[in-house]
Amino acid sequence: MSFSELRASALTALIGTAGALIAIAVAFPAPYLIGPAVAITVAGLAGLRLTVPAEVRNVCFVIIGVSMGASVTPEVIVAARTWPASFVMVPVAVVILLYVSSWMLQRFFRYDRVTALLASSPGHLSYVLSLAAETHCDLRTVSVAQSVRVLALTITTPLIVEIFGLVGAEPALPPHVMSVPVLIATLAVSALLGMLFLRWRLPAALLLGGVAVSISTHITGFVSGGVPNWLLIPTYVILGSVIGTRFCGVSIGELRVAFVAGGIVTVVVTVLAAAIAGGVSYLTGVPLDAALIAFAPGGLETMAAMAVMLHADPTYVGAHHVLRLMFLSVLMPLVLGKEARQR
Known part of the structure; x- marks a missing residue:
């Protein structure tokens, strides 16, 4: 890593931490995610060069995966019988x-069909941007609209859960934590499995590696306990910072139309997703907080971390x-069809 990259990474960590502390001070829900995301976004739009090293980001994905799997108990397996519906x-x-x-992007903002479809994809950001790079579309609009969606849902989902009093009373994680040697071994094996999943081109491969290892060791009783807060909290701060860095290097002026389009569409899909989640919760008995986060079209890693934080x-x-x-991996190439020709 060059000196300029190291400086940018250190500045990102500093601003992200400050954002988290401010969010805690004003009693924001999920402050370790929302605070850094907002602070880094503002700093990036102001012209600062901010970045999170890919290696650090990937380690965070593994940690989040392990923390998710640590919550799986025999009771959870019993409850899963209602999930197929x-x-x-x-x-x-x-x-x-x-x-x-x-439809909204084509009707009200006059975007072409391919650009509108890619900008509207409810998730799978890296995959969608890869498709966009290979098609005749407005890549900047797709990037901005997708980034606005991720940022907006990171902020609004915990606010909705908090405002309506849906935060779980008890943490989903086990009451005790893994010992340091067990934690290190679990993370190492999870990283190896995640790299294997990467070779197989699975979505969110590193996170899934952590989930698979953690579930298999916890459900068998081989390992017990959750990821300690001294590791989880910095992970959340880094993940929030990653979300904010998507707006670095661009100006508000050149993004105005795409930003407005992305914002309006995000409001609409959030309302629709909340309505669907409410119906699912009513019909299946799944707690509404879990349904809202599960159907929110945000990033997998972010929503997974949010589920842990909001119990x-x-x-x-x-x-x-x-x-x-x-x-989405199957659907998007099908809906794009013959119009999605390579450049």
Whole structure:
């Protein structure tokens, strides 16, 4: 890492930490995610060069995955019997959100069909941007609209849960934490499995590696306990900072139209997703906080971390977001069709 990159990373850590402390001071829900995300976004739009090293980001994904899997108990497996009905609604929700958003972008903002579809994809940011780079579309609009969605949902989802008093009374994590040697071994094995998943091109591979290892060791009783807060809290701060860095290097002026379009569409999909989550919660008996986070079209890693922080069921949330990403991987090339020609 060059000196300039090291300086940018250190400045990012400093601003992200300050954002978290401010969010704590004003009693924001999920302050370790929201505070850094907002602070880094503002600093990036102001012209500062900020970045989070890819290696650090990847380690955070593994840690979040391990923390999710640590919540899986025999009681959770019993509760999962009601999830198939909820799973059925995931592709339905994805199709509704995709086509409503796309119609709005074409009708009111005059974007072409391919740009509107890619900008409207409810998730799978890296995959969508890869598709956008290979098609005839407005790549800047797709990038901005998708980044606005991730940032807005990071901020609004915990606020909705907090305002309506849906935060779980008890943490979903085990009451005690793993010892340091066990934690290190779990993270190491999770990272190895995650790299294998990367070779297989699975979505959110590093996070899934942590989930798989953590679930298998906890459900068998081989390992017990959760990830300690001294590791989780910095992980949340870094993850929030990663979200904010997506707006670095661009100005508000050149992003105005795309920013407005992304913001309006995000409001619409948030309302639709909340309505679907409410129906799923009513029909299946799944707690509303978990359903809201599970159907919010935000980033998998961010929503998984949020589930842990807000004491929702992270296993339920993670399973639904993984299904959403897998469905989008198949759906997007199909809906783009022949119009998505390579450049």
